[in-house]
Amino acid sequence: AQKITQTQPGMFVQEKEAVTLDCTYDTSDPSYGLFWYKQPSSGEMIFLIYQGSYDQQNATEGRYSLNFQKARKSANLVISASQLGDSAMYFCAMRESYDKIIFGKGTRLHILP
Amino acid sequence: DSGVTQTPKHLITATGQRVTLRCSPRSGDLSVYWYQQSLDQGLQFLIQYYNGEERAKGNILERFSAQQFPDLHSELNLSSLELGDSALYFCASSGPGGGTPDTQYFGPGTRLTVL
Numbered sequence: 082a083q084k085i086t087q088t089q090p091g092m093f094v095q096e097k098e099a100v101t102l103d104c105t106y107d108t109s110d111p112s113y114g115l116f117w118y119k120q121p122s123s124g125e126m127i128f129l130i131y132q133g134s135y136d137q138q139n140a141t142e143g144r145y146s147l148n149f150q151k152a153r154k155s156a157n158l159v160i161s162a163s164q165l166g167d168s169a170m171y172f173c174a175m176r177e178s179y180d181k182i183i184f185g186k187g188t189r190l191h192i193l194p
Numbered sequence: 195d196s197g198v199t200q201t202p203k204h205l206i207t208a209t210g211q212r213v214t215l216r217c218s219p220r221s222g223d224l225s226v227y228w229y230q231q232s233l234d235q236g237l238q239f240l241i242q243y244y245n246g247e248e249r250a251k252g253n254i255l256e257r258f259s260a261q262q263f264p265d266l267h268s269e270l271n272l273s274s275l276e277l278g279d280s281a282l283y284f285c286a287s288s289g290p291g292g293g294t295p296d297t298q299y300f301g302p303g304t305r306l307t308v309l
Contacts, residue, residue, distance in 0.1 A: 118300070124303055125196075128196070128293075128300070131296065181227075187236070
């Protein structure tokens with residue numbers, strides 16, 4: 082069974098609109114971490130945001146926020162006021178035991194001018 | 195710039211050959227991870243080292259091996275290369291090197307092409 086599910090293989094969004102990228106996860110470990118990474122066409126993996134399983138508040142980093150719904154095992158990434166430079170592949174990931182990270186299959190986001 | 199460096203950036207080689215990919219973690223980080231990203235398999239965890247010791251193993255083939263040296267840099271050795279080994283290989287590091295705790299910071303990757 083997939084541990085990280087990203088159901089949107091691709092999304093098209095108008096510039097300046099807000100975007101929500103979906104991510105659900107599956108774990109029985111009470112302590113885990115959730116991450117979002119961005120991979121532009123140049124190939125590098127850029128860390129965006131982190132949410133710990135015990136964090137009470139949703140994580141925010143500039144225009145990025147993580148909508149963490151623990152009971153639903155959901156960790157959606159919200160990008161406010163999207164920009165052309167946000168066009169990229171976005172990966173949701175989860176850390177369970179040790180430091181191994183499991184990645185979802187990704188969502189390709191296209192920002193339209 | 196994450197602070198993680200990888201060399202070479204590109205590598206083209208033939209089937210049956212052996213290559214070595216190199217990674218230097220962020221200053222202060224003790225953990226190094228290797229990932230393989232291919233079109234059909236997505237991003238796969240290969241192996242993790244912590245302060246010179248192997249800590250976790252993922253989907254790493256027996257033809258592949260890695261090590262972390264006393265100066266904390268790491269090398270991933272790929273031997274008897276096959277066409278299917280063509281992929282983007284990432285190194286990541288984590289630890290007290292600063293930034294968000296528990297986060298892995300990725301290098302720019304090495305693109306391996308096996309002809």
